Amino acid sequence: MPDIRxxxxxxxxxxxxxxxxxxxxxxxxDRIAAVNTAMSETMEVxxxxxxNNPTAELKIGVLQFASGAKWxxxxxxxxxxxxxxxxxxxxxxxxxGSALDELQSKLSRSAFLNSDVGYKVPVIIFMSDGGPTxxxxxxxxKINETNKWFRASTKIAIAxxxxxxxxxxxxxxxxxxxVIRVDDLESLKxxxxxxxxxxxxxxxxxxxDSNSTGDIMDGVKxxxxxxxxxxxxxxxxxxxxxDPGNTPDDSDDPWGNADWD
Amino acid sequence: MVFExxxxxxxSFGEPITIDSxxxxxxxxxxxxxxYAGEKKALKWYKPGALKDPxxxxxxxxxxxxxxxxDKAFLxxxxxxxxxxxxxxxIMNLRPDGYNELTNVLVTSxxxxxxxxxxxxxxxxxxxxxxxxxxxxxxxxxxxNSGNFFINPRTGDVLICDNDNVAxxxxxxxxxxxxxxxxxEIVMGNAKPDTHTDxxxxxxxxxxxLCASHPLxxxxxxxxxxxxxxxxxxxxxxxxxxxxxxxxxxxPVRGVHNNVLKRWDFLPQYMKEAxxxxxxxxxxxxxxxxxxxxxxxxxxxxxQSDIVRCSTCGNEIFITxxxxxxxxRCNELYEVKNTLKLYEYSVTAAKNTRIYKxxxxxxxxxxxLTPVGLVVAxxxxxxxxxxxxxxxxxMIGTTPSGKxxxxxxxxxxxxxxxxxxxxxxxxxxxx
Numbered sequence: 001m002p003d004i005r006x007x008x009x010x011x012x013x014x015x016x017x018x019x020x021x022x023x024x025x026x027x028x029x030d031r032i033a034a035v036n037t038a039m040s041e042t043m044e045v046x047x048x049x050x051x052n053n054p055t056a057e058l059k060i061g062v063l064q065f066a067s068g069a070k071w072x073x074x075x076x077x078x079x080x081x082x083x084x085x086x087x088x089x090x091x092x093x094x095x096x097g098s099a100l101d102e103l104q105s106k107l108s109r110s111a112f113l114n115s116d117v118g119y120k121v122p123v124i125i126f127m128s129d130g131g132p133t134x135x136x137x138x139x140x141x142k143i144n145e146t147n148k149w150f151r152a153s154t155k156i157a158i159a160x161x162x163x164x165x166x167x168x169x170x171x172x173x174x175x176x177x178x179v180i181r182v183d184d185l186e187s188l189k190x191x192x193x194x195x196x197x198x199x200x201x202x203x204x205x206x207x208x209d210s211n212s213t214g215d216i217m218d219g220v221k222x223x224x225x226x227x228x229x230x231x232x233x234x235x236x237x238x239x240x241x242x243d244p245g246n247t248p249d250d251s252d253d254p255w256g257n258a259d260w261d
Numbered sequence: 262m263v264f265e266x267x268x269x270x271x272x273s274f275g276e277p278i279t280i281d282s283x284x285x286x287x288x289x290x291x292x293x294x295x296x297y298a299g300e301k302k303a304l305k306w307y308k309p310g311a312l313k314d315p316x317x318x319x320x321x322x323x324x325x326x327x328x329x330x331x332d333k334a335f336l337x338x339x340x341x342x343x344x345x346x347x348x349x350x351x352i353m354n355l356r357p358d359g360y361n362e363l364t365n366v367l368v369t370s371x372x373x374x375x376x377x378x379x380x381x382x383x384x385x386x387x388x389x390x391x392x393x394x395x396x397x398x399x400x401x402x403x404x405x406n407s408g409n410f411f412i413n414p415r416t417g418d419v420l421i422c423d424n425d426n427v428a429x430x431x432x433x434x435x436x437x438x439x440x441x442x443x444x445x446e447i448v449m450g451n452a453k454p455d456t457h458t459d460x461x462x463x464x465x466x467x468x469x470x471l472c473a474s475h476p477l478x479x480x481x482x483x484x485x486x487x488x489x490x491x492x493x494x495x496x497x498x499x500x501x502x503x504x505x506x507x508x509x510x511x512x513p514v515r516g517v518h519n520n521v522l523k524r525w526d527f528l529p530q531y532m533k534e535a536x537x538x539x540x541x542x543x544x545x546x547x548x549x550x551x552x553x554x555x556x557x558x559x560x561x562x563x564x565q566s567d568i569v570r571c572s573t574c575g576n577e578i579f580i581t582x583x584x585x586x587x588x589x590r591c592n593e594l595y596e597v598k599n600t601l602k603l604y605e606y607s608v609t610a611a612k613n614t615r616i617y618k619x620x621x622x623x624x625x626x627x628x629x630l631t632p633v634g635l636v637v638a639x640x641x642x643x644x645x646x647x648x649x650x651x652x653x654x655x656m657i658g659t660t661p662s663g664k665x666x667x668x669x670x671x672x673x674x675x676x677x678x679x680x681x682x683x684x685x686x687x688x689x690x691x692x
Contacts, residue, residue: 001527001568001577001589004381007372007473011517013487054364054407055441109485117517118485152488203492206289206404206426206439212489222310260485 015056015120016077016113017046017200018153020099022128022160023064027090031129031160034185038192040085045197050080055204056120061112065099066092076112096132096168100139107149108261121212122149123199126157126172127192131165140172148260154202154212156180156195160188178213180220180228187227194223264293264306270350272297272340273323278304278352290350297352302339305425306350313435319344321428322351331398334391335421351425360411360420363466367407367473374414378577382565383417384410385467389561390630391421392463393554396456397626401430403454405462406439407469430456440492441465441475445545448497457548464539464552471528474521476540479503479511502540504533527579527589529567531606535560555619558629559605562617566608571595583607599646599676601634602690610676610691612638612646621687633684637673647673648682648691657683 019039023032043060050058059077064070072086103124106112113119143150157169157179170176180195182188198219202212221230264270268280281294281301290307297304312318323341330337338351366373375381388410395402403426411420426434433453437443442465444458452458468476475482477500484491494500501511503518504525513521525533538544539552567580574591583600587593599610604622608614614636619629632651639645649671650656656668661679668674668682682689 001378001579002523003576004372004375004378006523007370007375008519009370010367010469010473010475010520011478011482012368052364052368054368113485115485116483118483118487120487121489149486152486203440203489206406206436207443222308225309255481255484256486256488256491257484 010054011117012053013056013118013120014059014077014115015053015200015202016059016061016122017196018061018063018077018103018122018124020063020065020103020124020126021088022094022096022130023066023088023090023092024094024130024133025066025091026094026130026163027160029090030185031188032088032090034189035127035192036085036087038189040087041189042193042196043080043083043085045193046200047080049197049200053201053204058200061106063099063102064088065095065102066090068092068095069098069102071102071106093133094128094130095134096128096172097134097136097139100136100143100172103150104139104143104147107147107153110261113149113260120203122153123202124150124153124155125195125199126155126169127160128157128169129160129164131163132168136168136172144174154199154216156199156213156216158182158188158191158195175213177217177230180224180230182228187224191220191224191228194220198223263291270304270345271343272352273343274340275343276340278302278340278342280304294355295352297340301355302352303336303355304342304350304352306342307348309347311348315348318425318434319349321432321434322425325424325427326351328398331400332391332394334387334419335395335424337424353422353424356411356420356422359415360413360418363407363410363412363470366412366414367469372414373412376414377568378579379565379568380414380417381470382561382568384412384419385470386558386561386565386630387417387419388421388466388470389463389554389557391419392459393558393626393629395427396430396459396554399430400427401432401454401456402427402459402462403434404436404438404442405459405466406442407466408439410466438462441496443496444548445497445500446548448493448500452548455548457551460551460553461539461544461548463554463557464536464544467557468536468540471532472521472524474503474513474518476502476536477511479513479518481511483514483517500545502537502545504537505540505542506537507542529564529579529581531560532564555626555629558617558619562615562620562630563606563608566611566614566616569595569609569611580609583609599678600692601636601648602692604687607692610636610646610648612636612643615651616689618685621685621689624685634682634689636676646676648676648689649673650684652684654684659683 058080060083061077062072155173157173159166159181169179182191198216264280270278279296284292289311293304295302295304326338336353340352342350361374409423426436428434442462444461446452503513544550569578571578571588573593576590578588578595580586585596597609600607601610603620616634618624618631635649635651637647637649650668653670658666658668659681678692680691
């Protein structure tokens with residue numbers, strides 16, 4: 001019998017946690033400072049979460065958008081132990097469409113999502129304090145139509161301050177429950193941490209009967225209390241088309257290996 | 262909200278609990294070290310809003326404290342607090358040092374502090390025995406997962422936490438379980454937790470503990486994206502054991518599921534058979550066909566006595582058929598000189614081989630692990646083995662020549678072929 005001390009880490013899926021962060025001019029000053037502080041602290045907490053998550057190992061992606069969009073993790077998603085937060089600087093426009101185009105090109109097995117063990121459904125956390133300055137609708141239509149990873153991912157948006165365009169964020173995350181409004185910076189810092197930690201434990205914790213976005217939102221609300229408002233408007237969110245879960249099975253490939261670009 | 266040192270909270274019956282320090286926080290609540298009734302204890306305090314139906318939960322918890330712990334393995338709720346600031350908590354024993362969470366054993370490399378497989382099997386026995394007693398008492402645990410088990414890797418002793426969902430069998434507490442451990446009928450949405458779903462979860466825990474891999478995660482798991490829909494099939498509708506004898510499509514994948522690929526072949530046939538039964542198509546689809554705790558206990562105590570150390574290189578060897586077996590590390594033959602013939606099978610008689618009551622025939626749940634005998638070595642000559650009466654009753658020993666002797670509790674008789682021992686309506690034959 002092989003020595004018990006030769007036991008390897010149990011096989012775990014990779015769970016990408018992707019931050020899509022607004023670094024436009026309006027974020028300059030206290031706001032970007034709060035984001036930097038919160039992200040830096042959150043990354044330390046997530047290291048612990050990743051080491052103790054029984055079903056998934058975390059990988060981090062950070063995409064910033066202002067005048068154009070740029071991956072901070074430009075070589076792919078990064079394992080928690082190898083990730084250190086470098087402070088972001090704010091300035092420029094709010095090119096949300098460019099950010100969606102970047103997601104479109106990198107959420108692919110031939111780009112950032114190559115792996116032998118495979119992934120869990122990515123978590124994408126959007127944060128913005130304004131409204132898009134480019135043609136985000138075209139980019140959103142394209143990514144929703146062609147990128148299965150994006151469609152399947154769990155998407156949550158943080159709307160900072162009064163100027164944040166909540167309607168746009170709702171359209172992007174496709175679920176009005178998953179947009180959280182926050183006004184003061186202390187709450188923003190706490191929210192970044194709470195959303196990140198809750199989302200990174202998804203699928204490994206005890207469950208009640210609900211879906212994953214619902215589980216995350218319940219967890220976030222439970223921990224944030226009155227510090228946040230979840231958006232509850234009568235705006236109808238357009239149906240993004242087919243549900244990735246109901247994609248018909250290819251009989252030669254019943255477990256969906258070929259479905260994922 | 263965090264309680265400060267010195268803050269006093271009352272139990273439901275008005276006894277004070279004094280906060281000492283914060284220990285840890287989780288999704289559902291926070292745990293504090295407290296002083297209660299003159300002792301150091303742990304207080305779990307729920308976050309307001311963390312529970313689906315807090316009133317029913319509170320009442321159930323209170324009932325559990327009144328009924329008391331079924332087994333010392335459970336860190337059982339001892340008292341509930343009064344309701345305060347929209348929430349409440351409960352008191353339990355502090356977890357002693359030296360215990361490692363099963364999750365940690367699995368997600369770290371190197372075996373999580375275990376140095377011997379015998380201790381792993383001991384932990385498995387402790388877990389099965391605790392759940393057997395819990396189920397006999399009419400409870401179901403509801404949410405078994407790797408986070409509930411704290412194991413002392415040196416001794417294999419087990420402490421079971423998170424007993425706040427434990428409820429009379431058939432009660433729905435609002436929790437359906439933890440992914441990977443839920444029974445397929447729960448994953449499919451056809452059932453709520455009960456003792457039969459516990460039995461499935463228990464089989465998963467045992468497989469994870471012994472093989473450090475998940476029993477349903479093979480090729481089907483290695484998909485590019487494990488969506489909730491695929492998870493539902495993998496653990497529910499299309500659940501398939503990785504060693505299913507009729508369908509090889511979900512075998513473990515080399516380079517990914519290495520632990521189980523290395524270990525499975527070494528497991529004794531009766532352990533493989535127990536897992537094949539526990540994860541058979543029938544047991545997956547029919548909750549009444551799951552492996553019962555007594556059968557796990559019988560297999561595990563047998564397994565434990567079949568694990569010996571190679572006298573040449575110190576490697577652990579799993580003895581096959583209670584007969585001499587070659588060490589897979591140094592290729593030396595481990596010679597089995599004597600065996601003990603029990604009710605259904607024979608085990609290797611090596612130093613530290615233990616015989617329990619469940620190996621002698623039919624027995625009650627709480628008596629399954631009643632010690633019967635232990636193989637000991639002479640302190641001044643380890644080659645000379647004896648059999649110690651570990652029971653509290655007198656055994657009757659009969660020598661090959663027909664001479665009958667009484668063996669008192671604690672007494673040791675020589676381990677000589679031909680001696681037959683009568684105890685608890687059963688027979689142990691030394692061969």
